[in-house]
Amino acid sequence: MMPNLLFGDNQFFGINHMSEEKARAQALQFQDIKEVFKTLDAAYDEGIKTFMCTTHDRVEEICDHVRANPDRYHDYAFYPCMPYAHKYANAATEEGVIGAIKKFAPESGAWSAAVRSGVSLVGKDISGITRLLIDAEMQMFKGLRTPVVFLQNVVVDLLLGLGMTEPFAVFSDHVRTKYNAEPGFITMNLPLLLGVLDDLKIENPIVCSNINKLGFRMCGGVGAYQEALQGRRFRAIAMSVFASGAIPPSEAISWVCAQPNVEAIVFGASSRSNIRSTKGLVDQFWKGGNPVLA
Amino acid sequence: MVRLALVGLGKMGLSHLSIVRAHPQVNLVGVCDPSKFMLELLGKNAGLETFTDLETMIKRARPEAIIVATPSRFHGEIVRVALERGIHVFCEKPFCLDWKESADLAEFAEQKGLVNQVGYHYRFVAAFQEVKRLLEANAIGTVTHVLAEAYGPVVLRPAGSSWRTQKSEGGGCLYDYAAHPINLLNWYFGMPERVGGTVIKKIFSRDTDDEVYGTVFFEDGPSAQISVNWSDESYRKMSVKLSITGTAGRIIADRQECKVYLRDGTRPATGYSKGWNVRYTTELTEPVWFYVRGEEYSLQIDYFVKAIVSGSRENVNSFAAAAQTDQMMSMMREDAQGMVTAPLASPAVQQRKRPLFGRLEEGGLVRNDAKFAFWR
Numbered sequence: 001m002m003p004n005l006l007f008g009d010n011q012f013f014g015i016n017h018m019s020e021e022k023a024r025a026q027a028l029q030f031q032d033i034k035e036v037f038k039t040l041d042a043a044y045d046e047g048i049k050t051f052m053c054t055t056h057d058r059v060e061e062i063c064d065h066v067r068a069n070p071d072r073y074h075d076y077a078f079y080p081c082m083p084y085a086h087k088y089a090n091a092a093t094e095e096g097v098i099g100a101i102k103k104f105a106p107e108s109g110a111w112s113a114a115v116r117s118g119v120s121l122v123g124k125d126i127s128g129i130t131r132l133l134i135d136a137e138m139q140m141f142k143g144l145r146t147p148v149v150f151l152q153n154v155v156v157d158l159l160l161g162l163g164m165t166e167p168f169a170v171f172s173d174h175v176r177t178k179y180n181a182e183p184g185f186i187t188m189n190l191p192l193l194l195g196v197l198d199d200l201k202i203e204n205p206i207v208c209s210n211i212n213k214l215g216f217r218m219c220g221g222v223g224a225y226q227e228a229l230q231g232r233r234f235r236a237i238a239m240s241v242f243a244s245g246a247i248p249p250s251e252a253i254s255w256v257c258a259q260p261n262v263e264a265i266v267f268g269a270s271s272r273s274n275i276r277s278t279k280g281l282v283d284q285f286w287k288g289g290n291p292v293l294a
Numbered sequence: 295m296v297r298l299a300l301v302g303l304g305k306m307g308l309s310h311l312s313i314v315r316a317h318p319q320v321n322l323v324g325v326c327d328p329s330k331f332m333l334e335l336l337g338k339n340a341g342l343e344t345f346t347d348l349e350t351m352i353k354r355a356r357p358e359a360i361i362v363a364t365p366s367r368f369h370g371e372i373v374r375v376a377l378e379r380g381i382h383v384f385c386e387k388p389f390c391l392d393w394k395e396s397a398d399l400a401e402f403a404e405q406k407g408l409v410n411q412v413g414y415h416y417r418f419v420a421a422f423q424e425v426k427r428l429l430e431a432n433a434i435g436t437v438t439h440v441l442a443e444a445y446g447p448v449v450l451r452p453a454g455s456s457w458r459t460q461k462s463e464g465g466g467c468l469y470d471y472a473a474h475p476i477n478l479l480n481w482y483f484g485m486p487e488r489v490g491g492t493v494i495k496k497i498f499s500r501d502t503d504d505e506v507y508g509t510v511f512f513e514d515g516p517s518a519q520i521s522v523n524w525s526d527e528s529y530r531k532m533s534v535k536l537s538i539t540g541t542a543g544r545i546i547a548d549r550q551e552c553k554v555y556l557r558d559g560t561r562p563a564t565g566y567s568k569g570w571n572v573r574y575t576t577e578l579t580e581p582v583w584f585y586v587r588g589e590e591y592s593l594q595i596d597y598f599v600k601a602i603v604s605g606s607r608e609n610v611n612s613f614a615a616a617a618q619t620d621q622m623m624s625m626m627r628e629d630a631q632g633m634v635t636a637p638l639a640s641p642a643v644q645q646r647k648r649p650l651f652g653r654l655e656e657g658g659l660v661r662n663d664a665k666f667a668f669w670r
Contacts, residue, residue: 014530018574019550023530086531089305096304096456126339157586161312164340188585192316216576219585246576 002050002148002206005282006079006237007043007275008268009053012036018244026270033061042272044076046279052079052208052266054152057087060140067143081150081186082137127170134174148206149175150184157189160196169200182206184237191220191228204233211238211262213247213255229261237264250281257285295321296602299357301348301372303327303336306386306413307363309586313595314361315340316584319603324355348372352379359409359602361595362386365457366464370395373613377402382409384598387477388469389616393624396617403613409601410609411594412616414477416534418590418597420578421552422478425536425545428554429482433564435542435557437483440518442475446532448524452498459502466502468494468623472522474534476626477611477619479510479518482538485618486510486518492629497525508626520626549588550575 010016014027030036040051040062053059059080066073138149151171159167172183184206187193197205211229215222217240229236238259242252256265265282269275298320300311307327314320326345327333333344345351352375359382362372370390376383377399389412390396403410416422428434448470449459458465479486492508505523512518516538524532538545543556554571556564582592597610609615 017550018576020533020535020548027530089531126335154587157584158308158312161316161584161586162308162336162340163315164336166339189316192584214576215581216579217585217589219582221581243576244574246574 002235002237002264003048004264004286005048005279006050006052006264006266007040007048008239008266009051009056009059011268011270012039013054013056013058016244017240018246022245029270033058033065036062037065039270039272039275043269043275044073046272046275048275048279049075050077050079052081052150054084055080055082055137055140056084063140063144077145077147078141079148079150079184080138080141080146081152081184082134083152083155085152085154126164126166130167130170131174131178134171135178138179146179146181148184149179149181150186150206150208153186153188156185156187156193160187160189160193165196165200168197168202172200172202172205184208186239188217189219191224194228194232194234197234204235206235206237208237208239208266210240210243211236211256211259212241212243213252214243216240216243216246226259229259236262237266238262239266241265241267249277253278253281254285257282295319296359296599297321297323297355297357298359298361298599299324299326299351299355300361300363301326301351302362302364302368302386303329303332304363304365307361309591310361310363310384310413310595311336312586313584313592314599317595317599318583319599323357324351326351348375352376352381357381359384359598363413366391366469367457367462369464370399373399374402377406377408380406380408382598382602384409384411384413384595385613385616386413387616387619388464388473388623389613389620391464391469391620393617393620396613396620400613400617407607409598409607410613411598411601412611412613413594414474414611414616414619415588415590415594416474416478416549417481417611418593419549420575420580420589421547421549421573422536424552424573424578425538425547426482428545428552428564428566429538431564433543433554433556433566434538434540434545437516437538437540439516439539440479440483441537442479442518442520443536444471444475444522444524444532444534445526445529446471446524447527447529448532449498449504450525450527452500459499461502466499467504467522467524468506468626471524471532472506472520472626473619473623475520475522475536476622477616478534478536479520480615480618480622483512483515483518485512486622486625487513489622489625489629492626494627494630497523499525506626508629510622510626552578 011026012030014023016023016026066076159165175181175183185193186208188210190207190209193207210217211225218225238256241256242249256262267278269278296319298314300307303325311325315322324343324345325336326348328346336342337344343355360376362369362383362385364372366388369385373383373385457463458470489508489510494503495505497504504525506520508520510518510520533548535548542558543554546553552573554566556566556568558568579589582589584592601609
């Protein structure tokens with residue numbers, strides 16, 4: 001069972017979809033990693049013990065901190081979301097697409113062998129590349145609990161559009177077998193993705209997508225999302241429930257909690273008071289902390 | 295259904311490919327790239343018809359429309375081949391490295407009555423569209439000055455080996471980054487009559503520029519300063535920002551928001567009131583059918599496809615519009631080499647600082663025909 005509130009990480013890395021100024025203010029606030037720890041502790045002490053985070057370089061420091069304090073964080077869980085796309089995008093501008101893949105795949109024997117035998121071999125073995133990249137991204141979480149591992153929306157949606165969906169199945173299998181974790185998918189195109197995951201026989205998948213009253217970045221429209229929530233078999237996580245602050249908190253949470261079959265909400269906050277008020281709203285609208293199951 | 299093909303499977307090509315394949319009115323009939331790696335990957339795993347040769351693709355796949363996302367150096371010739379065959383063209387930015395070629399192709403496309411569009415996606419960003427609307431409504435009075443900025447963390451160390459790090463291939467901060475705010479200036483104010491004080495410098499790159507600064511002057515219009523740096527680690531990703539000063543107010547816009555200060559509230563057409571107003575992307579942005587990396591990327595492709603389907607020839611980001619941007623970049627490059635020296639310097643010193651061949655080399659386009667042959 002997934003907890004119904006997950007703590008997100010956008011605020012720690014200067015990501016805000018509404019304002020660059022706000023993003024910069026947050027980057028300043030969290031420049032010192034101790035401030036990040038403090039906020040994670042505040043969430044933890046409010047009972048939010050799952051951190052859904054990208055594989056940003058700074059998350060490694062958080063991992064080190066949690067590993068170093070096993071007593072404090074014995075029941076702490078990470079939900080890694082891979083990859084942190086900007087590091088690949090910037091590398092692709094600098095080194096080209098293939099150069100970027102090479103740069104981030106580990107210097108393992110398998111990769112070196114693939115390079116030695118020529119790129120066309122790699123072209124035929126997409127599952128090999130996918131597994132190598134997953135392993136590279138998972139390294140920082142060694143020894144930590146990672147019950148769910150997500151593929152980020154940029155990659156999910158890029159592959160979804162390309163019609164190159166085999167990596168979803170490879171990701172799913174690899175995450176299950178090697179990391180004993182549930183695979184998760186983040187997307188801005190929920191209805192479309194669910195159809196593809198069905199075709200791949202990935203059953204009852206965990207899928208995280210924007211679910212907000214405004215319909216912000218919900219491709220296919222609010223109606224199609226509501227139909228999917230009502231009629232399809234998957235485990236929904238709602239993100240961007242406040243649409244980056246465009247919807248007042250109480251209105252936002254009450255709307256999301258009224259949607260059927262949402263299993264969890266992921267949210268970010270920079271202060272203990274905001275964490276507490278979101279938690280309070282969720283407790284209020286999801287009676288007893290349980291989602292309204294239709 | 296539009297029969298569409300794509301040339302060039304780099305970063306932008308893959309992104310466009312994902313968007314067009316998800317478009318309900320597109321039938322993707324072929325992709326073309328010299329990289330065997332990419333072709334095998336997509337041929338095998340995405341079931342695409344792949345080609346290493348443009349002519350063969352056109353002959354066999356018979357596209358009505360084409361997306362060109364090759365290194366910039368190849369744009370001109372590929373676009374010409376497509377237009378000659380009566381194919382509608384969406385080309386990545388910058389359009390052509392020689393603005394005269396851009397202008398020729400613009401005229402050619404118009405003559406042929408073909409849809410022509412260049413990938414300046416910021417014209418599809420809701421906040422910048424809102425700026426256009428406000429300027430047309432004369433919301434901030436007469437615009438006197440604009441600061442047009444772009445920063446981001448692309449080249450942060452002396453390394454890199456893609457075409458984007460080669461000036462001769464159309465790489466560099468001017469073509470890759472500065473082109474965007476320059477294109478927005480063209481959209482709002484047209485072509486400047488002159489440029490001045492241009493600085494185009496390297497920071498880390500060996501073969502191209504990393505920062506671009508300069509002033510442009512629009513006839514009977516505002517002055518504008520351009521400040522662009524793609525070696526700035528303090529930015530998480532590319533950030534384009536315009537600050538527009540007018541006699542009746544001010545606009546500050548980036549991808550996320552449009553902030554407007556109005557000195558008085560007597561301009562009802564705008565829907566804004568006296569003092570500060572903010573419109574966020576969350577309220578301005580129209581929904582898209584498919585999202586990969588920003589609504590604007592989906593919207594520009596959708597616009598291109600719909601123009602073909604509807605027969606509309608109201609091109610947004612037309613070749614002619616992109617030719618303005620190419621010309622303005624060329625003006626800045628020339629200006630950067632023609633800096634006025636101190637009055638006490640001897641003519642000999644001035645001569646050394648401004649070699650004739652240097653200028654020709656900078657302004658001209660040297661085509662490597664051996665490499666180019668790849669695409670034909």
